[in-house]
Amino acid sequence: MSDVTKYFYKGGLNCAETTLKCLIEDGIVDLPAECVKMMSGFGGGMQRGSICGAVTGAVAAIGSKYGRTETGEDRKPSADAVRSFLKQFEEEFGTIYCKELQRAYVKEHKLKSPGMYRACTVFVEKAVELAKEMIEEKQ
Numbered sequence: 366m367s368d369v370t371k372y373f374y375k376g377g378l379n380c381a382e383t384t385l386k387c388l389i390e391d392g393i394v395d396l397p398a399e400c401v402k403m404m405s406g407f408g409g410g411m412q413r414g415s416i417c418g419a420v421t422g423a424v425a426a427i428g429s430k431y432g433r434t435e436t437g438e439d440r441k442p443s444a445d446a447v448r449s450f451l452k453q454f455e456e457e458f459g460t461i462y463c464k465e466l467q468r469a470y471v472k473e474h475k476l477k478s479p480g481m482y483r484a485c486t487v488f489v490e491k492a493v494e495l496a497k498e499m500i501e502e503k504q
Contacts, residue, residue: 382404387493391497393426393496394429
């Protein structure tokens with residue numbers, strides 16, 4: 366598994382970029398590296414503390430594997446995989462929302478701003494792990 370801290374905590378990529386980059390590098394999804402650029406606006410819960418960027422990156426990877434490109438194609442494989450991923454992530458952390466993840470983790474570990482960034486590494490690592498499992502188990 367790719368070292369999330371290489372890109373996220375130490376490397377400067379956001380959570381969404383890092384999640385997709387790791388899944389590409391690990392050969393879990395067959396996408397060009399340039400696709401990571403699509404995730405730039407999703408970090409920090411779309412810059413608003415909304416849905417966690419790591420979750421968004423993982424959902425994008427799942428969609429790239431099981432999504433559709435034409436009308437009339439079955440959306441069930443992608444929808445089922447995404448629902449399962451979201452359920453597992455939420456069971457692990459209690460939420461999929463960036464603000465709530467940070468609030469809960471930061472309060473528990475008494476971290477300030479730099480610690481928040483470090484804390485998010487846990488969410489990125491779990492999103493990569495769960496997406497990898499989701500994609501590999503359906504192959």
